[in-house]
Structure formats: structure tokens, C-alpha cells
Amino acid sequence: MSEVHLVCQGATCKCQFGTTPDALKVKTQTKRFINDAKGKSKLTATHKDIGQTFEKNTFGSCAKMNNNPCKPTITKWENFYDKVTLKDNNGKPLLENSKATCAVAGSPCIEIINHGQITEVTKQNIKNANPEVIKVINPALNLNIDEIGLLQIPNI
Template structure:
């Protein structure tokens, strides 16, 4: 897999023949999340996510259709990771360099331009950080106090 990110709901995709990107919407499973500590937004995308699987289902104007509106439809994915299979849909996870095929644009015409994962800072990040380095980088913040406040907020969220 060599340092490639897994793709999740919200990944930005673009067709070679379209004018605007669209965001991937995972519709084939509803339990397996990545990079989402609350497990509410970032469903793992797989090669089973075919059909009308984008938020707007369009990439703007399609050059292959004389600049008429695009009707984004995925018929298959290539370049997915064979070794991770989501048991709910038997789908193999998509990687950031996976490509999709559209019946109009042809094989591998849709690229993933952003995998959809985002980093979330937690109190554990501050606990693991070297306090001396943090003070050098940003001397006006009390990172210990910030970490303690974050930890209390996380604990309160766990009780709700």
C-alpha cells in the first residue's frame, strides 16, 4: 500500500472531461468509518460504490457530450486495495490513486483529487508532544491547559 490514504465519504473526485469536482457519497455500507472519532461522517469507500454515488452526480459540463450537463455514473473502480475487505458489502477499499470508469468518459476517467480524510487534534496529541518544542513554536499558549480542557470536553462528550 506504501503510504497511500484510504478514501472515505466526502472525497473529492473529478472527471477528465468535466468542469467541476463532486464529492463521493458512500451508499453501500453504513458501519465502517475511518478518520472519524465519532463514527458519523467518514464512511469507508469501496469498489462496490458504483452507480450515482456522488453528492450532486455531476461534474459540470461534459466535453464528451458537447458540453451538455454531465450525468456522473460510476460503472467500476480500478486501483483499489485488495487486502482490506469490508465485510458488510464485500467491498475492497479505495485508495487515493484509485480511478473510476464512466460509460461516457470511458475507463479510468474519474480521479480522486482528495481522499476525504482530515486530521483531528485530540488531547492525546498534546500529551505526546514535546512541551519544550511547543513553547518554542508558540510561546504565548499554555498547551498543558489546552490539553486539560480538551480532555475534559472529550470526557463530557463520552457521557452524553
């Protein structure tokens, strides 16, 4: 992996002892969003997101509990980004290679399999685009820049 991404609400996690993945739910802060132009759904996940912090709060059946239903409780996260601290919860952002320790397993058995960020094209991305590059990538899209440098996007 050449670059490591920050993790946000909705990241997909799995436990090595479970049978199904679950989505991470950020409950420790409500103001710091990443990769979310409107700031509504992609809260930054931190090492303070412990306890029952998943959407369904289950990874299916748990091999550590004789295949009974999993009820994960996160006791700690490791491999988080320790160079930044969110003021809202004093949390350090989680990275896609962070791992969580579950109270049942007692070891870092929960990993992040998808960081939760998605590509979201904004008007600023289009404005910053090089029309020649766009022409090569998608010849059907004609981006024109007028005489004062404003990008004119045709109606499609």
C-alpha cells in the same frame, strides 16, 4: 506522493471530461469510518461504491456528450487497496490514486483530487504531545504535566 491515503465520504473527485468537481458519497456501507473521532461523517469509500455515487451527481458539462450536462454512473474502480476487505459490503478501500470508469466515457476518467480526510486534534493527541516540542511550535501554549503524569491543559 510519499504516502497514499484511504478515501472517505466527501472526497473530491473530477472527471477529465467534466468542468467541475463533485464530492464522493458512500452508499454501500454505514459502519466503517476513518479519520472521524465521532464516527458520523467520514465513511470509508470502497470499490463497491459504484452507480450514481456523488453528492450532486454531476461534473458540470461533459465533453464526451457534446458539453451536455454530465450524469456520471460509475461502472468500476481500479487501483484500490486489495489487502483489506470490509465485512459490511465486501469492499476494498479506495486509495487517493484510485480511478473510476464512467459508463459514458468507458475509460477510467474520474480521479480523486482530495481524499477527504482532515486533521482532527483530539484530547489523546494533546495528552501524547511532548510539552517541549509544543513549546517550540507554539510558545504561547503552556502544557504542564503534574506529578502523577497527567497533562494539565490551561484554559485559553
